[in-house]
Each structure stands twice: as structure tokens, then as C-alpha cells.
Amino acid sequence: MAASGAALPEMTSGVSRERSRKGLQTTDKSAWSLSKEEIAKFINSQKQNICVGVLQHGFHRSFSEIFQLVRLDQERREAAEVNSAVSLQTPLEEQQHKMESISRHLSRAEQAKRDGQWPLAYKQRLILGGYFTDEEDLWLSLHFYLTCTDAPEEGCLGHATEARACLAELYLQQGQLDKAREQAELCVQLADGGGWSDSSGRSLRHRARESLWSIYSRQADSCFKAGDHNEALRLLHSGYTTATESENKHIEGEAAYQLGLAYYSLGDHDTSEQYLNTSMQICSTTQDIDGLGKAYKAMAKLCESKGNLNNTIHLLETLVDISRSNSLHHHLVDACLCLGNVYTNMRQYDRARERLLQGYNVACNIGDKTLVHKAQVSLASAHTRCIMRKYSADVESDMPLALSRLLDWKVTRGRHDATDDDVVSDY
Template identity: 35%
Template sequence: MTTLPPLPMTHPKLTSLARQKLPCSPTTTPRSQLIKEKDDIDHYLEVNFKGLSKEEVAAYRNSYKKSICVDMLRDGYHKSFTELFSLMEKWDALREAARVRSLLWLQRPLEEQPDKLDHFYHYLTRAEAAERKKYFEDVYNNLYALACYFNNSEDKWVRNHFYERCFEIAQLIKIDGGKKEAEAHAHMGLLFEEEGQLLAAAEHYEAFHQLTQGRIWKDETGRFLNLLACESLLRTYRLLSDKMLENKEYKQAIRILIKASEIAKEGNDKKMEREAYYYLGLAHLAAGEYETALTVLNSYSKISTDLDDDLSLGRAYEAIAKVLQSQGEMTEAIKYLEKVVKIARNNFQSLDVVRASTMLGDIYNKKGYYNKASECFQQAFDTTAELTNMPLMDETKVHYGIARAHQMMQSVKNYIECADLTSLDYLLSWKESRSNIAPDPITESRRSTMENLSKNSEHLEEELSGFPGDQKK
């Protein structure tokens, strides 16, 4: 959590000399060539540099990595040498494993990265010196500086190693009220979250949250640590609930999301609280608890309205429409979905327009209002065409085609039921041309009158009250 200023790099005598002869020779150099190079160096040194010390000669002979290790041992930092040597062995093992699996070698050999070796020497030796004096806060700061330096995709495993070391040292720091321990729990939570071990991550984030309660500690960006703890816990709980819902463990998912909503309230952040309500409402919907889902989602909708967030409000209306559709209240569901389409169009959210229009088309199609269904599916298809999203365009095209086919089937059915010469002429003409069949004037005029009523919100309930599945009516 604390970013330390870079310390000035100082190099021991042997290391300074070794840096002057970088880059080092590759490790794959044949032995005969190495012997020849050694003899050449010895001869050159003998002729041109009289009186060189043994250390200076070693600096020209050895690799930079070896010089770093020798300096650590010579200066008495045996623990630092052991840790560095262990990391170098793991580094080589990872590269060898990549070679065996025929993967790209993303990591260069450590010998070719003197800056990283310098950081190892600089911070490890200072951490060891501070540990001897029991200045554990300084030990933590030096180890955390190494973790920050290696915080990149290539060296993330090195960062994790120092996160674990920081966590061990943080338990020994008693003079800061537990701030370093809280930060260490946050780092360990992130480590486990990235590795997909969500339960372990949640344990560390819970400890982080508990240690920061009632504290006004801030990170280097000025954000309160307690708010960061709440955000981290909510994120982890949501990921855990997603897995539980996939396994149909609805009660466990709802329980953990209720806990998340309580933590969000404690964080005193309306946006965070709103997100917690959204996922809790969806969990109740998945569990078939429709009334509870509506109550929770209405709370989510209210916060979105208070924050004047149209996009979030549209998401709330869409979720509420799903609940109403599951209850069979199609009239109300259509009202909410039409609001979603309007909000999405006003905010240029094309994907939301496609999704809501498709849901509307499905409702109308299932209930036999094929003209309205065709209009909704056509709206979705036209929007995907503007986006040039081919997979989505193909999907909406199928929906649109099915609705148009239902329209045609309805007209054919009406002509067959009429059983008169005019209807027979229409059917024969259609079979010859296979184009759009002319609608039955009597039936279609009645249907079109009913569908026109649906455009007027005053008569929407009247028109759709005959839906067989509408439990409310």
C-alpha cells in the first residue's frame, strides 16, 4: 500500500568493477572458448595492469551474478545470499520448464538483467541489516520495495514471494497499530484472488477489513484503507457467489451477497451499495424468490435515480423486467423494457437496445403478436447492422426471420379458415411467387387496431390483459 521513494544504489567494489564489463558472456559458450578467454584476460591483465588486486581480477573473470553473490557473502549477508540463490534457482527452473513445454521464453536469464540483480542486493542486504537490529518496519519497507519493483506480468511470481515475506514480517510490527499487518493482508488477498483461490482471498480481505474498521488510514493515493477493504471484499464475494449460482447453491450465494450488501452500507459509498443490491437481486431471481428480488432491485433502482445515473437505471429496469416476466406479468415487463430501450437510445448504448428489443420481441412472439414481435426484432437487427457485429447480427437475423415466418403462417391460416374463392386466389398467387403473402383484410384490420393500442400506454393493459400466462389478470 505504501510506495517508497527509490533509494540511491551503491555498489561494492567487486560489483562496481563487474558492471564495467557487462554484458556478460552467454552461459552456452563452449568450454574451450571460455578457457581461451580466461587465458587472454590473464595475459592482458599481466601486460597492461600491473599490481591488480585479487578482487579486481575476479571482477573481470566472473559473471555479474557471481560477483553480486560474492559481495553478499564477503560483507556477511549470508541470509540475503541464501534467499537470492533460491530465487535464482527458481528463475532458471521456470525458464527450463518453458523450454520443455516448447513455450516462448518470456524471461531473460538473470545474468542479462543487472538492474534486477542490483535491486536484489540493495534491498535484501538492508532488510537483513534491519532485521538484525529488530527494526521490523524497515525490514517490511525494504521487502515491499522489492515487491513493487517486480510488480509486472513477467516477474509476478517474484512479487508474490516478497508479498509473503512482508506478511510474515508484518506480524512482528507492533508500533503502528496494525497498519502494516492490514496492508499485508490486502497484498495476500490480491495474491490469492489472482490465483483463483477465492476462499483464501476472502479470509485475508476479511482480516484487512477488520483491522481497518474505525481507522482513518490512507494509502499513497489518499484513499481510505477501510473503503479499499470493502471494495476488495465485495469483489471477492461477488466472484464466490457467481460460482455458487453456477452450482445452483442459491442459499449460500444469497447469504454471502447479503453480507456483501451490509459491508457496502458500512463503506458509506452509494455506488458500491447499489452494485451489492443488483447482484443480490439477481441471486434472488435465480432462486425463484421473485417478490424479494423485486424489493431488492427497486432499492437498486432508487439509488440509481438518486445518483442520476441513467445507464444504471436502465440496467435496473431490465433486471426488474426479467423478474416480472418470470412471474408472468407480461404487461408490466413490457413497460419496463420499453423504458430500457428509450434510456439506451438516449445514451447511445446500442448493445442495450439490442438486448431489450430482443426481450420484447420474445414476449410478443410467444403471445402471438407477430407484427409487434417483427418490429422489435427488426429494431434489434438494424442496430446490430450499425454496429457491424456479425455474430450478434446473425443471431438477431434468426429471431427476425422466425417472427416474419410466424406472421406469414398467421395470414395463411386466416385465408384457409375463410375458405372462399378470394382467399384461395391469394393462396395460389403466394404459392407461385413465394413472396410476402397479402394479409387477410378482416383479420389484419382487427389485429392492427389492437396493436396500435399498444403504442398508447393508456390502453396497453387493456390490449395485453388477454395474455394466457398473465397471472395478475
């Protein structure tokens, strides 16, 4: 440090001589001297400068928390597998904008506590929780939300409730369903008694229920996969009740749809029909065309299982019209393919081919390779059945025209494209 101190005057005098040589004068020699603070900015790390600044302003609690977060970041990176995404992350202390944001809002929160403005203090932490949205920063978001959940001070319970709503959504995003459910259920209990809104003005009572419905739905999926059908149904019914209380008709329609599918898979077609009808009514009222399309397809499949093919065809034809008029191309392809298969099973091969060809063309237009392949298989099957039906009829016939068609087919077979109309008429 002594050597550095000796070199600084030399540098300063050198600058002064250069200015004199160029004819520039200065009357204040101190204007060309660097302060200790300015020197520190160049010598110290970003973490040191930020921490020193926080301490200089007397925010000792903020300093301790920043130091703790830097240590936690180092520990989590060291504990991660070698060359994993976490281990390769840039250390928090080297990310200036994040460190500055943390120090700024923590300092404001500490000052607010000194002034007795507790709601403002927790608001700063909520701001920090919402600031860190990138995947690599979710641990920071969780930290700041968790520090808001135990807010005993008067007037802060709304902030604590909002923090729990945010935690439920974060845990759900990470697939930690049990933790997400715990936070969402606590949030519902608190929000029902307080009637608060979040920072954006959204009702916490409704927001918590929307999250809780998503959690119940995900847990029910896991139970179905594990073969625990009773628990899955219980969760879906809880989800449906929660969805109706959320006053969000979109998720209410989806919850009814999921119950309909669940009862269909368990063979309870009457109960399935009840919930699918409810879903269709809700989606129709709210103009949720995508949800309506899903409900129509499920109901059509149910009617087909019950042997009611007339209702099946009516539902699918209606879905074709709805999908076409609303440019729902994937629903349109599915409806056409389903209709084609129904007509094929009814041995109405011409109608089957017509709908399957329509679905194939739409699938090609939207470039969905999976749907194109699916349509090709169904179309080829229907086309083959159509040819075989007409070929068998001509073989059994003693009419000259039938014999002529058989002879023509023998000469020209294999030369036609499978989608030409003349192939169907002359097999």
C-alpha cells in the same frame, strides 16, 4: 588463471603501442590497466556480480535472501511440467533488471532496519511486491508481501495491513479463494482498528471490503454451481453487507443485483424484486448506466414471469431509450430482442418485427456475430408468424382482394427479401 594473468599485460602493452603509433601519449600507465572489479564484471555472471556487490556493502541478510530466491526459482522451474510456461521462463538470475531491483530495495530495507527505521524497511518490501506484476513474477510478489505481514515493530502494522490487502487481491487473481478470503478478513479486522491508508492514499478499510465482496461473490457462484443454495445466499448477503460498508456505491448496486438474480433463480420473486429495485435506485443515483441496464433487463424478466406484461414492456421500452441515448449498443440489442419476443408472445407481430429488425440492424453495426445470429432467428420467427397470420386470414376471407393477394403470393413467393416491408403487407 595464471595464463589469463600473463595475457593481460600483453593486451595492455598492445593498446599502449597502438596509441603511441597514432601519436597519442599517456603519462599514467595505470589508466590503461583493468582493476579486479572491472575484470570480474566481464568474467562473473550477473548473479555473482550482484551478490558480491551486496556483500561488499555489508548487507549479509539481503545476500541470503537473494540467494534463497534464486534457489526457489530454480526449484519451481524444475518441478513444473516439461515445456510448460513456468519451465520455459528465463531464470531469475539471468534477468539483470529484476536482480538489480531486488538487491537495491533489499539493501535499503536492511540499512533501514540497522538505523531503526522499521516502517521504511517494510515500505521497501511493499515496493518490491508491487514491482513484480507480470504473471510469471507473481510468486515474487507473493514472497515480498508475505514477508510484510508479520511486522511486530511499532509503527509497522499499517504496512502489514496493506500487505494483507495486496495478498488478498493476488490470491483472488489466481483463483485461490480460501486464501484470499483469509487475508481479506484479517485485513478488514486490522484496518477497522487502525484507520490506515495504503501507499496511494486509499483507505485500507474500504479497499479490503471491496476485495472481500469480490471474494464472497466468487465463492457464492461456486456454491450455486454445486447446488448449495443456502450457503450461496449466505455468502451473497455477507457480500452485500460488506459492499454497503465499503462506501462504494458501484459494488453496492452490483451486490444488490446479484441477490436479486439469486432469489429469482430460486423462485422467490418478491424478494428478488426488492433487491432489483434497490439496485436500480443505486445505479440511477450514481449514473451507473451499465448497471442500470442490467437491472432493468432482470426486472423486466421478473415482471414477465409474474405475467405483468405491461410493466415488462414499460421497462424494456425505457431501457431502449436509455441505451440509445448512452450508446450502450449491447443493452440496446438485448432490449429490442426482449421486446420483440414479448410482442410475439402477445401476437403483436408487426410491433415484434419492428423491434427485432431494429435490434438486428444494431447488432450488424457493432459486428457482434452472436447477437446477429440471435436476432436473425427471432426476426425470422416473427416474420413467419406475421405472414401466416395474414395468409390464414385471407384463406378464410371471401373478399376478392384477399383472393387477389393469395394469387399474387403464389406467383411471386420466394422472390422477396425477408426484410422488405412489402413482404409483411403481402406476405
